[in-house]
Amino acid sequence: MTRLLTLACAVFTMTLVGCSESGSGDDTLTVGFSQVGAESGWRTAETESIRSEAEARGIELKFSDAQDKQENQIKALNTFIAQGVDAIILAPKVETGWEPVLKKAKKRGIPVILVDRGVEVEDESLYVTLIASDFIHEGEQAAKWLAEKTGGKANIAELQGTPAASAAIERKQGFEQEIAKHPGMKIIKSQTGDFTRSKGKEVMEAMLKGEGGDEINAVYAHNDDMALGAIQAIEEAGKKPGEDIIIVSIDGVRGAFEAMVAGKLNCTIECNPLLGPMAFDAVEKALAGEEQPKRIVVETTIYDQSIAADVIDSRKY
Numbered sequence: 001m002t003r004l005l006t007l008a009c010a011v012f013t014m015t016l017v018g019c020s021e022s023g024s025g026d027d028t029l030t031v032g033f034s035q036v037g038a039e040s041g042w043r044t045a046e047t048e049s050i051r052s053e054a055e056a057r058g059i060e061l062k063f064s065d066a067q068d069k070q071e072n073q074i075k076a077l078n079t080f081i082a083q084g085v086d087a088i089i090l091a092p093k094v095e096t097g098w099e100p101v102l103k104k105a106k107k108r109g110i111p112v113i114l115v116d117r118g119v120e121v122e123d124e125s126l127y128v129t130l131i132a133s134d135f136i137h138e139g140e141q142a143a144k145w146l147a148e149k150t151g152g153k154a155n156i157a158e159l160q161g162t163p164a165a166s167a168a169i170e171r172k173q174g175f176e177q178e179i180a181k182h183p184g185m186k187i188i189k190s191q192t193g194d195f196t197r198s199k200g201k202e203v204m205e206a207m208l209k210g211e212g213g214d215e216i217n218a219v220y221a222h223n224d225d226m227a228l229g230a231i232q233a234i235e236e237a238g239k240k241p242g243e244d245i246i247i248v249s250i251d252g253v254r255g256a257f258e259a260m261v262a263g264k265l266n267c268t269i270e271c272n273p274l275l276g277p278m279a280f281d282a283v284e285k286a287l288a289g290e291e292q293p294k295r296i297v298v299e300t301t302i303y304d305q306s307i308a309a310d311v312i313d314s315r316k317y
């Protein structure tokens with residue numbers, strides 16, 4: 001009887017291990033990807049890059065769209081861990097609140113690759129690497145360009161990105177530290193437009209109507225989607241975007257190039273969203289036990305009206 005029981009337990013254990021093994025049980029890699037949402041053209045381009053790269057590499061991608069809620073991202077990560085995925089790619093909406101679930105992934109030996117935004121954790125071993133642009137540099141570049149364009153004199157309305165997101169925090173920091181070199185450049189209004197076109201329009205309308213709205217002669221938007229919303233609000237207020245009010249933003253999405261060609265946006269700093277190849281290189285290196293830098297910086301490029309028409313047809317997103 002004992003032998004039968006032992007055999008039964010062995011079979012039961014094998015079954016458990018089998019179903020908790022990573023992926024579909026064969027040698028196909030399974031990767032869980034927790035995406036913030038679809039709040040901007042940049043975001044959808046990033047999602048497409050990750051999806052298409054997984055397909056190109058024959059990797060099974062478990063995709064979760066958090067509808068812009070961190071709690072949904074945490075739920076997704078817990079599900080990926082329970083499913084025993086081989087690796088996780090996370091685009092963290094905000095910087096904080098990740099320790100508990102990242103500790104669970106680490107305990108299960110599941111490497112986590114961060115893309116596009118950073119996290120604040122005591123123990124940096126909780127993630128393998130962060131693949132993202134240098135947002136402080138992007139803010140500095142936007143400020144340098146605006147200082148040049150306005151001769152160092154501007155009353156600036158700032159449209160901030162998502163509160164507590166590293167992209168918003170650092171783009172603000174980089175811009176402010178650069179304009180501090182120009183006494184004639186002041187941020188006279190600043191509010192979050194949450195990286196969306198609709199909110200960017202709504203906030204810009206209120207800024208223009210509010211006290212001191214007539215003094216605004218420049219807009220710094222943390223992303224193109226908010227800048228495109230601001231352009232609509234400026235036109236509806238009877239002003240000429242790109243002329244009466246100079247506009248600089250970040251991302252480099254197609255809509256920004258179209259607006260520059262139309263003379264309504266003056267400059268965008270490209271923040272490349274096509275992170276799929278780098279993300280899966282990092283996954284494969286992590287699974288092979290290869291050392292990787294904690295931070296992989298994605299290069300940025302500045303585009304203004306003078307070259308927009310020449311490059312628009314070659315844009316990949």
Ligand code: GZL
Nearest residue numbers: 040042116117167195223251
């Ligand atoms: C940047 C990314 C930002 C984009 C926005 O890496 O986190 O979030 O600039 C997007 O368009 O919403």
